[in-house]
Amino acid sequence: MKFFINKENLLFAIQSVQRAVSQKSPLPILTGIKFSCEEDKLVLSATDFEISVRCAVPATVEESGSLVIPARYITEFARRLPDSIIEFEAGPDSTMAVIRYGDSEFNINGYDASEFPSFVIPEEEFSFKLDADLFKEIIKQVTFAVSTEESRPVFTGVFFEIVAGRLTIVATDTFRLALRHTAINEETPELINVIVPGKTLNELARTADPKSIVEVIIGKTHAAFITGEIQIIARLIPGKFPSYRQVIPNQFISEIKIPLKDFLESAERVALLAGENNLLVSLYIRENHVVLNMRSETGWIREEIKSEVNGDKLEISFNVRYLCDVLRSINYEQLVVRFTGPLTPALIIPEDNKDYLSILVPARLSRE
Amino acid sequence: MKFFINKENLLFAIQSVQRAVSQKSPLPILTGIKFSCEEDKLVLSATDFEISVRCAVPATVEESGSLVIPARYITEFARRLPDSIIEFEAGPDSTMAVIRYGDSEFNINGYDASEFPSFVIPEEEFSFKLDADLFKEIIKQVTFAVSTEESRPVFTGVFFEIVAGRLTIVATDTFRLALRHTAINEETPELINVIVPGKTLNELARTADPKSIVEVIIGKTHAAFITGEIQIIARLIPGKFPSYRQVIPNQFISEIKIPLKDFLESAERVALLAGENNLLVSLYIRENHVVLNMRSETGWIREEIKSEVNGDKLEISFNVRYLCDVLRSINYEQLVVRFTGPLTPALIIPEDNKDYLSILVPARLSRE
Structure with a gap:
């Protein structure tokens, strides 16, 4: 050589x-x-x-x-x-x-x-192309919800489901779930579903040139992502991803419309008081505003955010880090949060976009 | 409040x-x-x-x-x-x-x-002013040679000596020494010398606004550094700083003139091969070039740098990290390195500036 x-x-x-x-x-x-x-x-x-x-x-x-x-x-x-x-x-x-x-x-x-192990592009079962900037966006919107617990491998991956020209990607660690739909040009004759390691997707989203095209090739045991002169092969995670459709709630007792920026900035200030023993932020849904509240040995914080509110008044508590994760990962100006009750999952969606949703499971108040 | x-x-x-x-x-x-x-x-x-x-x-x-x-x-x-x-x-x-x-x-x-402890500017024994950018430069030129061993406190500090309108600052850990002279406007009636903690000076050099003036106030037990609305007080290190004058060599067997950039880049590449057991770079002083050489279990590297050479041919070994430290900290285009022998200290000075010098003690070759 x-x-x-x-x-x-x-x-x-x-x-x-x-x-x-x-x-x-x-x-x-x-x-x-x-x-x-x-x-x-x-x-x-x-x-x-x-x-x-x-x-x-x-x-x-x-x-x-x-x-x-x-x-x-x-x-x-x-x-x-x-x-x-x-x-x-x-x-x-x-x-x-x-x-x-x-x-x-x-x-x-x-x-x-x-x-050295040989580098083999998997035999193609199905393939499609996406603009790299769209690919980066949709990956970022779901990977925050991937589990890091290696003991349950399917939750460490992102589920890719392709049917009738539509790609749906989903990640969950059972405490939260994030889902994104995207149209793709290729029609698949049958349902395709695989689980790709979350770490690999994060790495790919980090490195892909935003102006390029990502070609995704799905094989039986591996998937390949090709962009320009770079080829990435990921081992697929074997196993069955949980059925995500049945956990998406569809009946609600109240709903808020809230600006993402205000919500995120307040949640991040609240998170500063979080310690090992207090991770819970209480949300009080009131007539025309939402109050975020946390108390610790160090002090307490009360954040008030103006918001359109419909339905019942409500008090609900979330892990503040999980709340920050979802708010940081999505990029929409105005959010709608729909509540099913104080102890049942809430649904977070963009106001004018049906392609994305995220579910957050509430936590009981530690003082209860 | x-x-x-x-x-x-x-x-x-x-x-x-x-x-x-x-x-x-x-x-x-x-x-x-x-x-x-x-x-x-x-x-x-x-x-x-x-x-x-x-x-x-x-x-x-x-x-x-x-x-x-x-x-x-x-x-x-x-x-x-x-x-x-x-x-x-x-x-x-x-x-x-x-x-x-x-x-x-x-x-x-x-x-x-x-x-809370009160903040008291020390009673002034002597004070002087320096442009902050000059202050930053001279601090950086010597603090790399400060010792981190807390067991010998005087070596963890930078020696300030002021006499007849001239400030001399010196740092050493006994393996290397760096010295910088600077003219100051104030005349002191008697010799002033104190030892200021190296960490404090690094912090000060990091934060001082380059366009400002630093006022240095020296007291009996503390020194103050005042720049704009920021006042910093440092506890002086008690003890006697070693007499630096007698360790500066003045007779040499050979001398090289070498561009700093080439020397530093070569030394940094050599340093990549350094491990716990091999820190020594060998310098071969030849007729019109200098060769840097290091060998490890992983491989070996030979860097050749064009250089004006006067005096004897010579082979000498240094700790490669110490060599990189000094070359990174000074900012002159052309350096002169004077050698006193293969096992005795070398002197590093800028070609056209008598205000700075640094001394590097050679190491025996580990294979000897």
Whole structure:
């Protein structure tokens, strides 16, 4: 292997794949990035078996071949290289990389690339395309509700359901649920549903270029997300996602219309008083305003927000962090919150948009 | 106590004093910020007994008085306040703060301000003024060499020596030393020398407004640094600073002239290979270039830098982190490094400036 590359392309490729590098794998080779070159491309790939990322960039290839280089060193090193053409060459036994720049040279022990897991785009069952900025938005709107408890794997994922030109994505940790519908151009002949790890989707939403297109390919055991020269493969989570339709309430005793900005800012101030023993914010639904209230050993806070209120007066308590999570993740000016009772789930929806909803389960007041 | 203030002034004052708040004091009141108001000012102060900071900002005072408010809550809270006029009032027993904004209200338990340590500018022995940007520069040039070992307190400080219109500041941890001379306008009748905690100076250099003037007041046990509406008092470190003059070498066997940028970038790449067991970079001084070299289990690196070389060829080894520290802290284009031998201290000075010097003690090669 021997190639020449400029610093900018090298850095872009390394930064694109580095999040998939295994931090503490029992297999040392997975702490490396695979460098592979042929024709006029350098192809980098990394995997921790849950997520695999591959990125191709232009390079002047003198001799094809591949080599795995420890990510920890090459990432920092590439950032500190001079802005010049960099030469990479595999040492004689193909496990050492020799990197030349100016009159200097860096030699680093690597691994035999033949032992690196191969990168295979899953065989396509169904695929569709979305604008990357829409993809980022819908992912952000649901992933806050993903569970972090590894003991119940299906809740750590985001459910993708596709039927009749409509994609529905759902996440829940049983205390809250977030759901988003999006139209897609492709029609699927039958219902498709899979669970994609939430962490992978967050990573994808973080890195995707907002101006690009994301192609989503769904296979039997894996899904692939392709945007520009970057390909990401995620292992699907096996299991059955809970039936979300039956938990969406449809009868309500009262409803408020409230500006998101005011609601979020008040909730965030209230959250400052939250400690390990007091996470509950009480909402008092009154005639033309909502009061948020929390009391702790340190003090108490009372936030009053003007709001259109219809239906019964009500007092209900939520985990204040869960309330902040949902308000931070959605991006609509005016929200409608519908209540089914003081101890039953509330529904949060945008005022003029039927594509999004979120459900929040109330908590009993700790002083009860 | 009752006053009205805008968010911007409140935040500025809190952020100015919060670094002096004690993080884990046995005295709970020191985890608070003292709010005090009289005439048309709100005065905030905080202290951990090593450093005390005071900041005054304009406010509309309705009733004078003071109160100590827990820093942890008020700092975050002030950041999240709406951009409106905020009302502060002490509760009836003067240990609770009531903060009103819009239709909302935050109540937080505080402490009786009469138990808070008083803030006293030390009685002046000598004082001088410096432009804040110069002050920031000279502090940065020496504090990297301050020791972090609390067992030898004098080395954790920066030595200030003032004689005949010249300020000399020096820091050393015995492995390296950094010294900077600066002319000051005031003449002192006798030699003044004190040791100021390095941490305090770093904090001061970080916060001082670059366009302002820093007034330094030196007393018997404390020094004060005054810039604009911010006053910082530092406890002086008792003890005798080692005599720095006799450790500055004055006979050399060789000398290099080297661009700082090239030297630093090479040293930083070398430092990437440094681990717990290999911190030594070898410098080979050759005819018209310098080679930096490091070898570890992971690989090896060879950096070659063009340089004017006078005197003997030489091989010398340094702790690579110490070398990076000094190169990062000084800001001159061209450096001169003078060597006294392979196992004796080297002197680093700017090519055209006699106000700065740094000394680096070599390390024996670990493979010897």
